[in-house]
Amino acid sequence: MLDKRKIREISEDLQKRGIDAFLLGPGDDLEYLAGLKTGECERFKGLFILADGSYFCITPHLYLEEFEAAFGSEAPIYVWTDKDWFYPVLAKAMNDFNLNDKKLAVNFGVRAVDAIEISDRQGVKLLNGWHFLERMRIIKSPSEIEKLERATQISDAAFRELLGFIRPGLTEGEIKKKLIELFEEHGADGPAFDVIVARKENASKPHYNGTKGVIEERDLVLIDFGCRYESYCSDTTRTIFVGDPSDEEKNLYEVVLNAQEAGEAAVRPGVLAEEVDRAARSVIEDAGYGEYFNTRLGHGIGVAIHEAPYIMEGNKTPLEPGMAFSIEPGIYIPGKIGIRIENIVVVTDDGCRSLCKLPKDIIVI
Numbered sequence: 001m002l003d004k005r006k007i008r009e010i011s012e013d014l015q016k017r018g019i020d021a022f023l024l025g026p027g028d029d030l031e032y033l034a035g036l037k038t039g040e041c042e043r044f045k046g047l048f049i050l051a052d053g054s055y056f057c058i059t060p061h062l063y064l065e066e067f068e069a070a071f072g073s074e075a076p077i078y079v080w081t082d083k084d085w086f087y088p089v090l091a092k093a094m095n096d097f098n099l100n101d102k103k104l105a106v107n108f109g110v111r112a113v114d115a116i117e118i119s120d121r122q123g124v125k126l127l128n129g130w131h132f133l134e135r136m137r138i139i140k141s142p143s144e145i146e147k148l149e150r151a152t153q154i155s156d157a158a159f160r161e162l163l164g165f166i167r168p169g170l171t172e173g174e175i176k177k178k179l180i181e182l183f184e185e186h187g188a189d190g191p192a193f194d195v196i197v198a199r200k201e202n203a204s205k206p207h208y209n210g211t212k213g214v215i216e217e218r219d220l221v222l223i224d225f226g227c228r229y230e231s232y233c234s235d236t237t238r239t240i241f242v243g244d245p246s247d248e249e250k251n252l253y254e255v256v257l258n259a260q261e262a263g264e265a266a267v268r269p270g271v272l273a274e275e276v277d278r279a280a281r282s283v284i285e286d287a288g289y290g291e292y293f294n295t296r297l298g299h300g301i302g303v304a305i306h307e308a309p310y311i312m313e314g315n316k317t318p319l320e321p322g323m324a325f326s327i328e329p330g331i332y333i334p335g336k337i338g339i340r341i342e343n344i345v346v347v348t349d350d351g352c353r354s355l356c357k358l359p360k361d362i363i364v365i
Helices: 004-017 028-034 061-071 087-096 112-122 134-138 142-163 172-185 200-204 247-266 273-286
Strands: 021-024 046-050 055-060 077-080 103-106 125-128 196-199 219-225 227-229 236-242 298-300 307-311 324-327 330-333 337-340 343-347 352-354
Touching: 004 021, 004 046, 004 134, 021 028, 028 046, 028 061, 055 061, 055 087, 061 077, 077 087, 087 112, 103 112, 112 125, 134 307, 142 172, 142 219, 142 227, 142 236, 142 343, 172 196, 172 219, 196 200, 200 219, 200 330, 200 337, 219 337, 236 247, 236 337, 247 273, 247 324, 247 330, 247 337, 247 343, 273 307, 307 324
Parallel strands: 021 103, 055 077, 103 125
Antiparallel strands: 021 046, 046 055, 196 219, 219 236, 298 307, 298 324, 324 343, 330 337, 343 352
C-alpha cells in the first residue's frame, strides 16, 4: 500500500523546487512507494503527486486491480480503455487538478513519447525528476536491510548448491538456468537481473550476455547473480575455477581479492564514495593492471539493482549508516580473461557489514 508519509515528503520537496506536480511511471519508484509492480508496456499509467499534497492515478482498465490494491480507495483513479486511449482521461484529470500549463516533473518510468504527448496536449513544462526520490531511497530502514539480507541469504544458498552442478561440458546457459531454478527453490521471487555466467575470455566483458560457451576441463567461470525477495535485490559475483588455475590466474585473482577487501575496509561513515573507489582501484593500479579495471567500483542497491550511491571517482557523497552498495573490483583483459569479486555491504556506525557470507578465497571444483 501507498506510504502517505513519503507522499508528504515528496510534496514538500516539490514546493521547495517550485514544481507543481510529479508524474511517476512504472518502475522502481512506484515499487518503492506503493509496492506497485506492473511491468512496462505501451499503455500509459502512473501516479501524479501534487505540491499541495494531493495525488491521483491514471491507468488502463487491465491494471485497475493492481492500482486499487496499491493506492487504496482514497486515491482518485482515472481509468481508460484501449478503444479511447489515455488522452481523454488525461485531459479530464489535468483539468480536475488544474495542472494545464503548469510545471510537471517526470521520472524515468515515463516513456518519452508519452511525456511529449502530455506536454503538447496539456501545455505543461516538463522537468527532469529522475533523481527526486534518490535521497529518500539512499538510506535503508532496518526492515529494508532485513529484506536485502534475506535476498542475499537465498542467493548464497543457491550458489553453494550450484557449485555441485558445474562441470566440464555444460554450457553457460545451462548453468544460468540451473541457478535461476535454485533461486526459486530457496524462496526467491525470481532473479534480480539477467544472471551472468561467463567462461574464460567471455568474462572479459563485464556485462556479458551470452549463453553458448562450453565449460572446459580446465577453465574459469565468472558468475554474477542475484535474486529478489519482497521487492529487494541481492547481487554477488564469484569467479571460480574448473581444475587448477594457472599461476597467472592465481595472481590476478589475488590482486582482485586484495582490491575488494581494501574497498570494504575503506567504508565507514563520513568517507566520500569516491575515496572507497580509490582505495580498491589503487591496489589494481599498483599491481600494473589499472587499464583493465575500467568500471566504477560499485553501485547502490534496494528495490533497484542499480541505484544511489554510486561508488566511483567524482562522487563526493559522504557515506552514512544505512547505505547499501556493492564493492566489485575486477580485471578484464580483452579476449583473454575476466575476474570479479563482489559483495554487498551496509554502512554501519563504525564501518560496514557484508551481507554475503560466501567465501572469497579461490574456489576450485
